[in-house]
Structures are given as structure tokens and as C-alpha cells.
Amino acid sequence: MRITVLTGAGISAESGIRTFRATDGLWEEHRIEDVATPQGFQRDPALVHRFYNQRRADAARAQPNAAHRALAQLAQHHQVTLVTQNVDDLHERGGSPEVIHMHGSLLGALCAGCGHRWPAVLVMRALDPCPACGKPLTRPDIVWFGEIPYHMDRIWEAVQSADLFAAIGTSGMVYPAAGMAQYARRNGVDTIELNLASSAVSRDFTDRRIGKATKVVPDWVATLCR
């Protein structure tokens, strides 16, 4: 079966990585416009690097959980396209063979001048020179608000051609990810939502599993890998 899976911050919550919109969420301590927009980076690159250096350190300390590992197992039994809004590498470290990071990755660096990409170091600094053009315009290779998420053509194709679309641990607050379930249904694709609670787009799903990802995801995968 062709299964397209979209994950959000909720799948990494039990690995100790805070989500964005929970009460102790990431955005509570920072104004989104200060740390996750191109304007914020232009205004104060050092603050943006501090925010992402902390997230990079948190992610490096975190371990993949049973939900990440269950999705790796699912890929051994079905044709799985795994799309994540997360910028951590827990899917890869949990054994998933291929992960599409639509919001970029903490492990990537990007030159805001020439667009060159290279592997990020643990602590990135504003004045680090770009290895290609030498300009001190190094930024995290993360998609910020107002920017275009990566790999969308491939993602829309994977959603519409799937037999099943599953969304795990995402609030459905941010587009284009939040529009994927509706797009799946318009293309006759079955949809299932796995989340701690209902999301802003729960109405777009025909099935759901409510509970912690480390419980509901392995249970769901077990029903598909019998």
C-alpha cells in the first residue's frame, strides 16, 4: 500500500523536544517574527542563531522514540513517503530510510547571499563566512514564515497518489501542511489523524487515533503490518 505520512512537532514531543504551540511551547519564549522570519534574521542574526543553536543542541541530545521507530518499520512493509515539518533528525536516527523536510533541517546551513548549502556545525554564528562566496551571511537552512516550503511539488504528488494519508502530531495551524488532508480527500485518498487531541483540521480526516504518539503510532502500524 502507498502511504504518505506527514509529521509535526508532536511526534518528537516525547523525545523531549518542545512543540510550538503547547503552553510551554517554543513560541511562548520568543516572538515568531524575531526568530522565524527573514526580517527577524536581518534585524538580529545573532538572536536567530542563538534560538536555532539551542534547538540544534536539544535535538542532538534527544533520542528517537517508539513512534519514529514504528514509522521506520512501516516503510519495511509498505511504500511510505515520509514528509515532516520538523527540523530535527529523529526520523533519520529512528531508521526511516528517506525523509522529506519541508521546513528544512537544523543540520543544514544556507548562505543568505549566494544560496550555497552545506552541513551545519553545532554552534552557528552570524559572521561565519559562506564556504562558497565568503560573505558573512550564514543562516540555518530552515524555512521561515513568509518563505516557500521545500519539495512541495513532490509532496503534493505523494499526497494525491497515496492509498492512505496520515498526519501525526501536527496542530494543522500552518499552511501548506494544514491543507494536505483536504487535498488527499479531494483526490479520493483515505485519511487518518494521530494526535494527542483534535487539531485545527480534524474535520478533514475520516479516521483518527487519539493518544500519545508513542502509543497510538506503534498500535496503528501494527494493524498495517500484520
Ligand code: NAD
Ligand atoms: P503561514 O502564514 O502559512 O502560517 C502562519 C502560521 O503561523 C499561522 O497560521 C499561525 O498558525 C502561525 N503563527 C503565526 N504567528 C504565530 C505566533 N505568534 N505564535 C504561534 N503561531 C503563529 O506560514 P508561512 O508564512 O507561509 O510560513 C512558510 C512556512 O515556513 C510554513 O510552512 C511554516 O510552517 C514554515 N516555518 C518553519 C519554521 C521552523 O522553525 N521550521 C518556523 C516558521 C515557519
Ligand code: APR
Ligand atoms: N503525541 C501526539 N501528538 C502530540 C503529542 C504527543 N505526545 N504532543 C503534542 N502533540 C500534538 C498537539 O496536540 C499538536 O496538535 O502535536 C501538535 C503540535 O502542534 P504545533 O506545536 O503547532 O507543531 P506543528 O503542528 O508541527 O507546527 C507546524 O508551524 O511554527 C511552524 O514551522 C513550524 O513546523 C512548525 C509548523
